[in-house]
Amino acid sequence: MNIVGRRNWYFLLSLAIILPGIISMAFLGFRLGIDFAGGDQYNLAFTQPVQASAVQKEMDTFNVEATAQQAGPNGVLVTTKPLSLAQETTIRADLAKKFPLDPSRSSYAQVGPTIARELVVGAGGLIVIASILIVIYLSIRFNYKFAIAAILALLHDVFVLTGIWSILGKVFNSPLGEINTLFVTAALTVIGFSVHDTIVIFDRIRENLRQASRLTFEQNVNLSIIQSLARSLNTSMTVVFVLVALFLISPTNIKGFTLALLIGIVSGTYSSIFNASPLLVVWRRLDPR
Amino acid sequence: MRVDRRLLALIAVIAVLALFIDGFAYIYRVTTNQPLTGPIRGVPTLNIGFLGFSQQIYVHKGLDLQGGTHLELEITGVRSGTSVSEARDIAVAIIERRVNSSGYAESVVRPEGLNRIIVELPGVDLEQAKQILGKTSYLTIWKWEPGTVDAATLQQLNPADAQKYPGYKPVFTGIDGGMITNASRSTDPNTNLPDVTISFNSKGSDLFCAFTRDRVTHPQGDPQNKLAIFIDKSLVEDANVISEICGGSAIITGGFTAASAQALAIQLNSGSLPGTISIASATEVGATLGATTVKLSLLAGAFGLSIVILFMLLYYRLPGVVASIALLLYAGIALAIFKLFGITLTLAGLAGFILSIGMAVDANVLIFERLKEELRAGRTLGAAMEAGVHRAWPAIRDSNISTLITCFVLYFFGAPLIKGFAITLAIGVGVSMFSAIVTTQQFLQILAGLRPARRLAFYGVRAPKAA
DSSP: OOTTTTHHHHHHHHHHHHHHHHHHHHHTOOEEOHHHHOEEEEEEEBSSOOOHHHHHHHHHTTOSOOEEEEOSTTEEEEEESOOOHHHHHHHHHHHHHHSOBOGGGOEEEEEOHHHHHHHHHHHHHHHHHHHHHHHHHHHHHSOHHHHHHHHHHHHHHHHHHHHHHHIIIIISOOGGGEEOHHHHHHHHHHHHHHHHHHHHHHHHHHHHHHSOOSOOHHHHHHHHHHHHHHHHHHHHHHHHHHHHHHHHHOOHHHHHHHHHHHHHHHHHHHIIIIIIHHHHHHHHHHSOO | OOOOHHHHHHHHHHHHHHHHHHTHHHHHHHHTTOOSSSOOOSOOEEEEGGGTEEEEOSOEEOHHHHOEEEEEEEEESOOTTSOHHHHHHHHHHHHHHHHHHTTOTTOEEEEETTTEEEEEEETOOHHHHHHHHOOOOBEEEEEEEESOOOHHHHHHSOHHHHTSSTTEEEEEEEEEGGGEEEEEEEEOTTTOOEEEEEEEOHHHHHHHHHHHHHHHTSOTTSGGGEEEEEETTEEEEEEEOOSOOOSSEEEEOSSOOHHHHHHHHHHHHHTBOOSEEEEEEEEEEOHHHHHHHHHHHHHHHHHHHHHHHHHHHHHHSHHHHHHHHHHHHHHHHHHHHHHHTTOEEOHHHHHHHHHHHHHHHHHHHHHHHHHHHHHHTTOOHHHHHHHHHHHHHHHHHHHHHHHHHHHHHHHHHSOHHHHHHHHHHHHHHHHHHHIIIIIIHHHHHHHHHOGGGGOGGGGTOOOOSOO
């Protein structure tokens, strides 16, 4: 199997997935959850089926920029602009009067604008800080070329994930594609996993390079990928099993989270096999030192 | 490498300890004569007298798992003379008192950042939470002096209250709620009627002492003998001063019911809030929703664990058995750590834990793949096992350290929700390194020593032709 030889096809496949995402991010942006946009969110659960349109109509009377979306037959997700305490009390009392609300299965969240702003800056900062520290560690353990290839693969995964999220949230208008704190957590996990995966293959390359052999660098990298393939697929598969289980049974409020992890882990496995190590070969050709 | 008896003993001790802590709730039930199922009374606590060890052992569930209200409060408009962080700490103390006097168990009030306060109230909905926090009010103590009320005072106080006694005006004594360290409902021992006891700090105590000493000189019935307590603009108490009060505490009596005394105590406590408190963010989770989430997560965890074990058994055969035992041990140890150190499990935390199962398996997969390679290359079982562990180690180390770096960044810079995730993932990674390296290796060595376990088919490898 020659993975490194067909590297351009694999790069192309990555590009084909990332490009629509980047276009969507650039022109449509994201569907921001209240964590980032500020506002109030009601996750309403009812004792019998209720149409989102009925809730929407009721909420429109309050004039609070409300949007109501169906979340399962007995559930409606309502998002509004930031409400005052008094407004919130009035709305809640009204909803409880007009609809068969089940408070013990409902949830509610409010995020003020200051906190939202901090989170946006914080989330971006976390990714940058984590990446820098990982580059430093890998530069010590391997060398800077390995470190940068690992970070490129990591960025690949971040772009795949955020791109798909932008498309889900803006093109398909799905609540799954909401950017919230849980999504950031998922993205950070994916980063950790992606690097984890890449390092295992890099470790093999490092080991094979140390042994005197007649193989070229390119052959060596390919051999290392093949040797690590069983491990890469097996490990990812076990995690994917767990995540598919989680995704199927998770309630609406965390479905997006498990889906993000699932996409990210699959992308992470792909990028460590088909992008990170072939990148080392490309670099070697451009700069054969 | 041979089987290391000391390491084996260590594994056994850790396993027994973990099992003890995981099952501690049952031991607690037995020792306190409770049935083994149903809701538990009290908090399972482990006391070892001669070590001076006392620790509550149970899974601390986050609000998203047990239902309740999480508030992030922001303090603004801090009165001059107080720094923002001082104001924050005073507010924390006051809110804590208010929450505790309302009797909500397991609630958390803690400062966050420079001007924020986190309040977590399990099993409380947002409406109740708002009532507990109440409105912020400002307490002041005034005296009556002959004269007419000026316009400035009329701005500060209700005109009707300020002009209660014709020919007298209220004059601020300089004592305000900031000097009250505590107020609580009490009972008058003589009349058995409810009253309110307040305690002052030293400055308040001195001022109050001087003020009452001065008031006593006026005859009873004279407004100048009275002490007027205003909360915000309203006169709530207008009492006669019978003797000077210098002990640092005072009792307010007069026509209270138990409820109104309680309400005044709470108001007095809140009267010293040194600024305005507003809600920066609030989350409310219904109790049933939380319980459903827990059930689903546990189900997913159990399901994931079973699939992983099944996969390991089918793919790696005998080493798969070793990995499965190591994995169960891993799950047991991690749970014990969560219980023992009171790590709060949130939804994100559970996700981190479930993810770490995947990473724990990875270490074993790495070792077993190497083991297979070495066996195919014709090494003996013992040598192959040693080489497998030895050569898989750098990859396990580097990949786990980079995960720990991510956890570290998340923990120190992340929002509270992200912190929970980082902690459980880090614990998971740490324990998995122990289980993969120490446990798996020792178990493999035991296998290598057993004659029936030496058939290569048990390891999913055909005997090499050339060997």
